[in-house]
Amino acid sequence: MKNIVVGYITSISGMEKEDKIFFKLAKEKGIELVRFNIYEDLDEKQLEEKVKKCDIFYSSTAEDFVVEFIKTIEEIGKKVIPSSEAYYYCEDKWMLFLKCREHKIPVPETILLSEHIPTAKKELKNFGQWPVILKRVSGTMGQFVEKADNLSESEKIIKKFWIKGSERLPIIAQEFISSPSYRVTTIGDKIVQTALKENKGWKSTGVYASKFKRFEVDKELNSIIKKTKKIVKIDICGMDFLKQNGRWILLEVNSEPAFDFFLNDEEMLVNETINFLKKESRR
Secondary structure, three states: OOOOEEEEEEOOOOOOHHHHHHHHHHHHOOOEEEEEEOOOOOOHHHHHHHHHOOOEEEEOOOOOOHHHHHHHHHHHOOOEEOOHHHHHHHOOHHHHHHHHHHOOOOOOOEEEOOOOHHHHHHHHHHHOOOOEEEEEOOOOOOOOEEEEOOHHHHHHHHHHHHHHOOOOOOEEEEEOOOOOEEEEEEEOOEEEEEEEEEOOOOOOOOOOOOEEEOOOOOHHHHHHHHHHHHHHOOOEEEEEEEEEOOEEEEEEEEOOOOOOOOHHHHHHHHHHHHHHHHHHHOO
16 A cells, blocks of 8 residues: 655744644654645645645645635645635634634624724614623634723724734624633544633634633533534634623634643644645545
C-alpha cells in the first residue's frame, strides 16, 4: 500500500511549533506532507499538478484568502478539511444562528442589523437588549466584537467596525450573557478536549482568557454537541458555549480550533488530527 500524501495548507514560509509537531508525527506514521503556501506564486496548471499528487488536504490557516484556495482544490476534486462550506455557512455568525434556531439548539437572541444606521438604531431599540453585543458576521479571536450600553455607543461601534475593516460586512446584535466561555473540541465524532476560559473582563475567548481549566461534559451539553455536529458538518471543530441560568447556550463554532490551551495536549490533538486525516483519505 502506498504512503498517504496530505496537502498541508499554510500561510507562512517558516514552521511554527504546531507545524513542527505535525510534520514530526506524520513522518513517524509514514505519511508524506506536501506544503501549500496560499501566498506562493503558483500558476493554475502547476497548482493542479501538485494538488493531484495528494490524497487529502488539511488547512492550518484561518487567513481570509484560504477560502478561495480551498474552493480551487475542491473544484479539482480533492477533499479539504475544513471544507469551504464551513466558512460560508457555519462560521458566518448569522447563518449559524438561523441554523441553530431551525434545529432548536439554544443560542443567544440575535438580530441582523441594517447597514443604514438610523434603521439599525431603530432595530436595536426594538430589540431592547442592553448591554448588547455587536459583531461582524465574520471575525476571529474576538476581533470585531464589542459591547454597547446604549444607542449612542452602538452607532460609534458600527462606524468603528467600518473604519477598521476593509469592507462593510454585515453586523449582528446579540444579547449579552455574562458567563465564562466553555470550549469543546471535537475531531470526527470524538470529544478530544474541554477548556473553561476565564477572564476578569466580559470577553472570555481564547486570546482574552487569563486562565484555562478542564470541565466535564454533562448529558445536556453532550446532546447539544451531537446536534451541532450534524448541522455544521465541521470535522475538526471548536465549539464555544456559555451558561445562562444553568442552561447551556451555543455561542459559536470554529473550523480551525486552537490546539494550545493546554501545552501538554498539543501533540495529542495533532496526533488525533493526523489519524482522522488518514482514515478520511481511505474513504
